[in-house]
Amino acid sequence: MSAALWLCIRLPRLAHEALAVAADHSASTDEPAAADRATIEHSAIAHTAMERLAAWAYQWSSLVSYRLPDGPLLWLEVGASRALFGGHAALLAKLEAELTQLGYSHVCALAPSPTGAALLTQVQQQRCVTTRSQLRSRLEPLPLSLLALPQAVLAALQSAGLRRIGQLLALPAAAIARRFGPQTCLYLRRLCGTASDPRPAWRLPVTYRARFEFGSEVHATTALLFPLRRLLLEFQGYLRGRDCAVLRFTLEFEHYRHAASGLTIGMSAPTRDAAQFLLLARERLQAAVLPAPVSALSLAALEFTAATVVQADLFGSNAQQLQQLQLLLDRMQARLGTEQVRGLALTADHRPEHAWGFVTPARSTPAAETQAPARPCTLLHSPRRIEPPERLLSGPERIESGWWDGGDATRDYYVAGTEDGARLWVFQDLAEGAWYLQGLWT
Amino acid sequence: MAPRLAAPSGFPELDASLPGGGWPVGAIAELMSDAIGIGELSLLVPVLSRLARAGRYIAWIAPPYLPYAPALAQRGLPLERMLLVQTRSLQESLWATEQALRCPAVGAVLGWPAYIIDKNVRRLQLAAEAGGSLGILYRPPEAARESSPAALRLRLHAASDGLAVEIHKSRGGRAGLTLRVGVAPTVAA
Numbered sequence: 001m002s003a004a005l006w007l008c009i010r011l012p013r014l015a016h017e018a019l020a021v022a023a024d025h026s027a028s029t030d031e032p033a034a035a036d037r038a039t040i041e042h043s044a045i046a047h048t049a050m051e052r053l054a055a056w057a058y059q060w061s062s063l064v065s066y067r068l069p070d071g072p073l074l075w076l077e078v079g080a081s082r083a084l085f086g087g088h089a090a091l092l093a094k095l096e097a098e099l100t101q102l103g104y105s106h107v108c109a110l111a112p113s114p115t116g117a118a119l120l121t122q123v124q125q126q127r128c129v130t131t132r133s134q135l136r137s138r139l140e141p142l143p144l145s146l147l148a149l150p151q152a153v154l155a156a157l158q159s160a161g162l163r164r165i166g167q168l169l170a171l172p173a174a175a176i177a178r179r180f181g182p183q184t185c186l187y188l189r190r191l192c193g194t195a196s197d198p199r200p201a202w203r204l205p206v207t208y209r210a211r212f213e214f215g216s217e218v219h220a221t222t223a224l225l226f227p228l229r230r231l232l233l234e235f236q237g238y239l240r241g242r243d244c245a246v247l248r249f250t251l252e253f254e255h256y257r258h259a260a261s262g263l264t265i266g267m268s269a270p271t272r273d274a275a276q277f278l279l280l281a282r283e284r285l286q287a288a289v290l291p292a293p294v295s296a297l298s299l300a301a302l303e304f305t306a307a308t309v310v311q312a313d314l315f316g317s318n319a320q321q322l323q324q325l326q327l328l329l330d331r332m333q334a335r336l337g338t339e340q341v342r343g344l345a346l347t348a349d350h351r352p353e354h355a356w357g358f359v360t361p362a363r364s365t366p367a368a369e370t371q372a373p374a375r376p377c378t379l380l381h382s383p384r385r386i387e388p389p390e391r392l393l394s395g396p397e398r399i400e401s402g403w404w405d406g407g408d409a410t411r412d413y414y415v416a417g418t419e420d421g422a423r424l425w426v427f428q429d430l431a432e433g434a435w436y437l438q439g440l441w442t
Numbered sequence: 443m444a445p446r447l448a449a450p451s452g453f454p455e456l457d458a459s460l461p462g463g464g465w466p467v468g469a470i471a472e473l474m475s476d477a478i479g480i481g482e483l484s485l486l487v488p489v490l491s492r493l494a495r496a497g498r499y500i501a502w503i504a505p506p507y508l509p510y511a512p513a514l515a516q517r518g519l520p521l522e523r524m525l526l527v528q529t530r531s532l533q534e535s536l537w538a539t540e541q542a543l544r545c546p547a548v549g550a551v552l553g554w555p556a557y558i559i560d561k562n563v564r565r566l567q568l569a570a571e572a573g574g575s576l577g578i579l580y581r582p583p584e585a586a587r588e589s590s591p592a593a594l595r596l597r598l599h600a601a602s603d604g605l606a607v608e609i610h611k612s613r614g615g616r617a618g619l620t621l622r623v624g625v626a627p628t629v630a631a
Contacts, residue, residue: 356511375513421600422479
């Protein structure tokens with residue numbers, strides 16, 4: 001078993017930044033109001049922000065933990081995963097880059113004990129140690145004031161003439177327990193990694209729901225993009241942690257004086273890429289009209305799929321091209337509507353207007369035999385009644401349909417010419433004698 | 443200027459008169475047809491077919507009439523490569539045209555803008571360049587009276603034996619020629 005190694009992230013401005021991210025990017029928000037709310041709802045905001053960060057952190061470690069009474073600290077057990085991510089320096093670099101992208105100030109430290117890692121987030125440098133002996137030598141010169149002990153205990157240590165953590169650790173355990181209480185003794189053993197220091201494992205929720213409350217109402221949809229980006233990055237972390245992907249997720253907008261509104265973002269293939277999510281969400285937001293200014297934004301996903309589903313029915317294209325096409329289709333369908341982007345296919349029907357149909361784009365369809373005489377490249381949406389044509393260039397081709405397919409009709413099709421040189425595909429309905437235009441030889 | 447890529451039109455008489463020997467790849471070509479139904483789409487069938495058979499998609503952005511699948515299949519176009527996009531406004535059409543042109547999986551984009559200003563033609567041309575695709579804009583015959591930044595502009599007239607193609611503007615080539623092009627027959631023998 002690899003030795004436990006704890007990564008602790010201190011988020012000194014968690015609640016403030018959870019709110020400010022919206023305020024900073026919205027011209028219509030006033031800072032003081034946002035700051036007031038930050039103090040009033042500090043703990044609630046810190047809690048929801050921490051929940052989202054825990055889900056995000058799950059991609060790096062399956063043991064994620066936080067206890068808000070301890071402060072804005074998030075722990076990840078990375079003893080096993082650091083090998084996976086190419087050493088702890090590489091892991092830290094990736095993690096810190098994403099935290100910066102998310103817009104959170106942060107200090108990270110690494111130590112063999114969670115308590116030790118938490119303490120090291122308060123020092124200026126050399127915050128990463130990997131063995132217990134390294135941890136002890138790193139702790140010894142540090143001031144006692146960094147210890148997470150009750151104020152009374154710190155004062156007692158002070159009056160006993162102790163200044164450095166090393167001085168305290170040099171005392172016999174029994175003496176520490178007698179003079180400063182057994183809790184102090186246990187704390188020091190946990191700090192050094194010699195006593196067990198169990199952490200409640202944060203549980204990955206089965207469905208995903210993240211909520212982001214704004215300090216004040218957001219009026220412009222563009223101001224929603226930054227917080228949305230944060231939600232999507234956190235969502236991506238959650239999906240990576242679960243090793244799954246989604247085909248759709250929902251954005252819900254809360255308003256002060258209006259019922260909540262929502263948008264469902266769908267994709268043609270399982271996706272977990274935040275950049276692609278953002279692209280699609282942006283298209284939809286640009287096209288959407290929100291009923292009122294937004295006071296909170298939520299992201300929800302209920303169904304998950306395996307991350308790597310190969311769409312075998314997509315016609316022999318290479319993978320990269322397929323991805324590019326999917327991105328295009330998703331963008332178009334997000335902005336224009338799903339029904340607005342379609343493919344074409346043949347159907348086995350001898351009646352011209354039923355010999356084809358719309359299908360899901362880019363799907364292979366069985367090739368139907370076409371033995372019919374030449375057909376024009378374009379068709380009118382429905383036949384249009386015309387005067388009997390003066391110039392028939394060729395025909396007739398008789399097409400009959402009977403009671404069995406819904407219309408008892410016989411048509412004689414011709415190619416007709418017009419004065420300006422166009423060629424029309426026309427037919428005469430033999431029952432009623434009337435002439436119709438159905439297609440154009442474009 | 444670097445030699446431009448061209449996609450053979452499938453009509454030797456036309457290729458001989460176009461720089462690079464075909465339709466300009468990574469650029470916009472405007473087709474101004476005197477009337478609807480004189481073979482203006484048939485002129486493109488060989489190049490579209492070639493692109494689609496090479497695995498690229500053909501995007502039809504808001505065509506005024508339905509592309510008729512049985513006819514396209516008869517002429518050798520693989521239907522699974524066709525993308526038909528409906529829009530509600532000119533703005534949406536231009537946006538969709540640009541998106542499709544930029545996508546490397548798309549080989550050609552056909553648009554029918556009712557009205558388009560030079561700035562937008564330029565924008566589409568940049569998109570075509572980025573995506574390495576062929577952009578075709580069908581424009582009304584009156585558009586020939588105005589200039590346009592499109593790389594190639596053709597006027598199409600009906601002719602008894604096919605289509606008369608007048609080269610109105612050809613970047614890096616010769617303008618003013620009119621050619622007879624035998625587009626696909628209207629009626630099978």
